[in-house]
Amino acid sequence: MKIDERAGATTRREFMQGGLAVAGTLLASQMGGAAAAAEDKPKRPNLVFFFGEGQRANALSIAGNPVLKTPNQDRIAREGIRFQNAFCTNALCAPARATTLTGLYSRSTGALSNEHPNVPLPSDIPLFTDLLHEAGYEVAILGKVHVRNGVEERYWDYYFGHNAPGNNYANPFFKEGRKGKIGPEKQYHNVYPDDLTVDRALAWLEEDRGDKPFCLLVWFVAPHEPFFRPRRHLDLYSDGVVIPKPATFDDDLKGYPGKPKSFVEATNKIGTTPEHPAAGSLEGLAKDYYAGIVAVDENIGRVLDYLERKHILDDTAVVAGSDHGFFLGEWRLFDKRLMHEPSIRVPLAIRYPKRIAAETVRNEMVLDTDLAPTFLDLAGAPIPAHLQGKSVLPLAKAPDPSFRKEWYYEYYEWPNPEGVAPHRGIRTERYKLIHYVERNEFELYDLAGDPGETQNLYGQPQVLSLQQNLLSRLEKLRAAIPERKAPENA
Numbered sequence: 001m002k003i004d005e006r007a008g009a010t011t012r013r014e015f016m017q018g019g020l021a022v023a024g025t026l027l028a029s030q031m032g033g034a035a036a037a038a039e040d041k042p043k044r045p046n047l048v049f050f051f052g053e054g055q056r057a058n059a060l061s062i063a064g065n066p067v068l069k070t071p072n073q074d075r076i077a078r079e080g081i082r083f084q085n086a087f088c089t090n091a092l093c094a095p096a097r098a099t100t101l102t103g104l105y106s107r108s109t110g111a112l113s114n115e116h117p118n119v120p121l122p123s124d125i126p127l128f129t130d131l132l133h134e135a136g137y138e139v140a141i142l143g144k145v146h147v148r149n150g151v152e153e154r155y156w157d158y159y160f161g162h163n164a165p166g167n168n169y170a171n172p173f174f175k176e177g178r179k180g181k182i183g184p185e186k187q188y189h190n191v192y193p194d195d196l197t198v199d200r201a202l203a204w205l206e207e208d209r210g211d212k213p214f215c216l217l218v219w220f221v222a223p224h225e226p227f228f229r230p231r232r233h234l235d236l237y238s239d240g241v242v243i244p245k246p247a248t249f250d251d252d253l254k255g256y257p258g259k260p261k262s263f264v265e266a267t268n269k270i271g272t273t274p275e276h277p278a279a280g281s282l283e284g285l286a287k288d289y290y291a292g293i294v295a296v297d298e299n300i301g302r303v304l305d306y307l308e309r310k311h312i313l314d315d316t317a318v319v320a321g322s323d324h325g326f327f328l329g330e331w332r333l334f335d336k337r338l339m340h341e342p343s344i345r346v347p348l349a350i351r352y353p354k355r356i357a358a359e360t361v362r363n364e365m366v367l368d369t370d371l372a373p374t375f376l377d378l379a380g381a382p383i384p385a386h387l388q389g390k391s392v393l394p395l396a397k398a399p400d401p402s403f404r405k406e407w408y409y410e411y412y413e414w415p416n417p418e419g420v421a422p423h424r425g426i427r428t429e430r431y432k433l434i435h436y437v438e439r440n441e442f443e444l445y446d447l448a449g450d451p452g453e454t455q456n457l458y459g460q461p462q463v464l465s466l467q468q469n470l471l472s473r474l475e476k477l478r479a480a481i482p483e484r485k486a487p488e489n490a
Helices: 005-009 012-018 020-032 035-040 071-078 093-102 128-134 193-206 249-254 282-309 368-379 461-479
Strands: 046-052 081-083 138-144 158-162 173-178 214-219 316-322 349-351 360-362 406-411 423-428 431-436 441-446
Touching: 046 282, 046 368, 071 081, 071 282, 071 316, 071 349, 093 128, 093 368, 128 138, 128 214, 128 368, 138 193, 158 193, 173 193, 193 214, 193 282, 214 282, 282 316, 316 368, 406 461, 423 461, 431 461, 441 461
Parallel strands: 046 214, 046 316, 081 360, 138 158, 138 214
Antiparallel strands: 081 349, 158 173, 316 349, 406 423, 423 431, 431 441
């Protein structure tokens, strides 16, 4: 993918004006303010951010999944706000995580794909944790970071992470660091990586930090392929549990009706992918995937239990989300990347009883670009003008039909292990248009009548006016997002 030379529009000066400069002003005002005034301010919440790996939106028992039991994630959703239409803007690990940390689309971070893992994010783009650190929070990130350079160059009060895409299960490697300094990689034996991540997170929470609030990011590696189960779940789902076959599972036998070549020729197919033995069958894939999410839920429960024992759970805003979704047999697919609903839909819930009533459910479309401004809003910190998302907290007070009417999606990585062609698209509340850029192929769906995306309407006479309108709006969305030139060494 060619990167536009207009990247000069996103310069260090502009990001600093809108981002770190704002945080610096905040810090200066805090230092210069009177102690008495500080005492009048309400106590800022602690922040805990659980981030799943490829957990699709319906991979929760509260979302009606017939197989999974996820009591701890259900609790967060039940005792707070649950978003039923949450999405990622680039369904791939590293780009999605960069967007989550920065509040910017992939086009603006330059983190377009999983390639170039040793290239840092541009230093002029602040992470929301950088801004929270400047605002007086202690910040920690643990688990599967998988952002360019693992964001190891940024300040962390505690870092215990790895940048492996998914092969870091058996005898995993982690780097550990404190107060902005990170040590060399070290291997750990006979331990499940997410269990170890939470062990270290709980140990860090136990440390004395005085009155300083904390922001803890716990990012899981499960259930990423190769779907390595913890020992305690080797027999899970072995007692005759039935995995329902998706309605479109056999569409390949019908020639994938309505789908363009760019979709058909992708290699992310269950059962015929020798380089992915874990995806050898629908039943094996789904059960291993679900077992990984059960382990994640258990580890989330360990942290919630700790916060409750310490009587700080209600003083802590707990956010649970995922980097992207995952195909579980729709069109016989696995993995993600494509702009179809199983790939782009993610779970999102926030528990913070001081600002969010229990059992709140919202249907507005919210994005991964909204996470950074939401964390800043929770902390009472300024939200820089350059962020491309917006806080979702106002939705906790009341629904807002105007919150977001449409949004932009783009997938860049090529070549890639699954043969998924680069594409971009627009999703509105009712319609979705996908454009595969290399072959100039399209898919168009009316999601109101066809939520399963089985009837490609592109090119049909009755939708030509709608089609042209969506194409125009797609280009306007794309043009409105500043594009950063990739670094020369990338």
